[in-house]
Amino acid sequence: MDITGAFNAVLYFAAVIYTFAFVLYGVRAIRGPTTADIILAVDCLSFDMAAFMVILGIYFKSIMLASGAIILALWAFMLDIYYTKYVLYGEVEV
Amino acid sequence: MISEIIFITGSMAILIGAIYDLIAAIGLLRFPDFYMRTHAATVGTIGGATLPVFGAGLVALVYHPLGSQRFFMAGIAFTVGILILVIAPTGSHSIISAVYFGRIGKKPKLIVDQLEEDLPKRSDVAELVREHEELPAEEEEPKFTFRRV
């Protein structure tokens, strides 16, 4: 079985769908009536981008590139927590 | 033989995950209010991110062009998957609590809302959370310190 060709076909299909999904998330972030909608869109966007980065790292055959995915998956959490702390408790750090 | 089975399983996971992601994106765009959008968002994070990442890890295990780096790659993929599996529900939980208790946006029409009946007003939420958790007292000895300043 031609493993590289098969993976390239899979990647081509996945990349098109992922890009379309990114565009739709972006449209929701533009239209979102409240800030919470935008932050929800950022959440989905960053997790899906982390997944996409891992898949692209396999395609580029480079482990150096894939380490950014861990960071991206971690940081989206922080935006949620800070937003909640600001909305519910007022002061952020105390 | 076994490597081909692993490769096909991983590829199927990636493809199904991509389709999940598209469904979640359409849902996030089309649903009318915030709480339904969070429903779509959970589909997007677990089905659209965790599943393809685990699939990519399986593919990386048997993808020969990567050489001996492929175990490192699979390790990164599984780490990202476990991280998303832990983080995404917590993030959704915290942001939904912010929207509910902070009364942001308009609420859908509900027949009965038991959470609202039980809980006090927005200004008391901080108070309530503080009461429910047992805080250490002020004069308690610190467990770990370098030196008293």
Added chain:
Amino acid sequence: MKRDVFVAISFLMAFLLISYAITVKDVLGMAENPLRPLGGFYLRHAFAPSNLTSHSPEVVTAIVWNYRGFDTLFETFVFFLSIMGALSIFRLTEEQEKEVRSLESREPHRHMDLITRATTKLVVIMIVSISASIALHGHLTPGGGFQGGSAMAVAALLLFAAFSKFTLERKGLTLRHVITAYAFGLALILATAIAPVFLYDGRLLQINLLPGETGLLNLDVGEYIAVTFGFLMVFLVLGISEWIFKVILRGEIE
């Protein structure tokens, strides 16, 4: 509103036109020589067997600390100056610090709910290990001191939000300790920069004279400590409540 849309669309069109011209039409002529002579020099000498080497297969770290070392050194000191500026704006005398401590003891601790706190504990451990791997392995894989340090600062920020500032201060992360650690990081960078002059009769920052990878590793560790505790210091100072500052500055003590 209509004018805004026109402005936005015209900006976007200009941007897309420029990127189309550069990438597809190749206006700047980048496609003919993809590797410029300076890039070739860096690639050849970053891990050369003989002299002119920084003992690093990671070319970016080699460029940042060896070929452009003065640049990075002065960036570190610009960061130092900005932190000193923040500290001197928010400085307090000893009596005022006592007042702040007595006022803060009356303030409620705003913990978040149980689920968030439990996950934050788990995630912070992961962030600490990942940032350490980025910084300490920075001379072999992408990353380095600044990246690892900023990742570590974000871990501290998560703790600030999910627990409170007072919890961390009770555990021993007070301003005095943080300043001590920051000074240690800066001292490590300076010592590594000056060491070739006294030990090997070289020039300033000529770290390829040091044995093996010691020079790059020391600089990365120093930058890691300095950036982590520098960010932490700023957030500790900014975390004092607004009303306490107002009381102190206006002199209205109840």
Added chain:
Amino acid sequence: MQELHLIILAIVVSFGFVFSYLAMKEHDLLKALALSSVQSTFFALGFYILAAPDIVLAYLAIAVGAYTALVILAISKTERYEVGE
């Protein structure tokens, strides 16, 4: 396959451009912050496709992490809505 990368890069960077413009025009500062974080997430994917992992690491930690926290801290100490005009 090369064209697909370029198309993804173009889409991602134009979305980042649109979001930075929206964040500039917004009067609610918290909303502007959320829009700006969308922009930095898109740009992170752009840097990734351009094969610059160092910049991805530094840019993510600064633009999504520390910058967000600092601005929310500043908003919580001052005003949420921008007044004027």
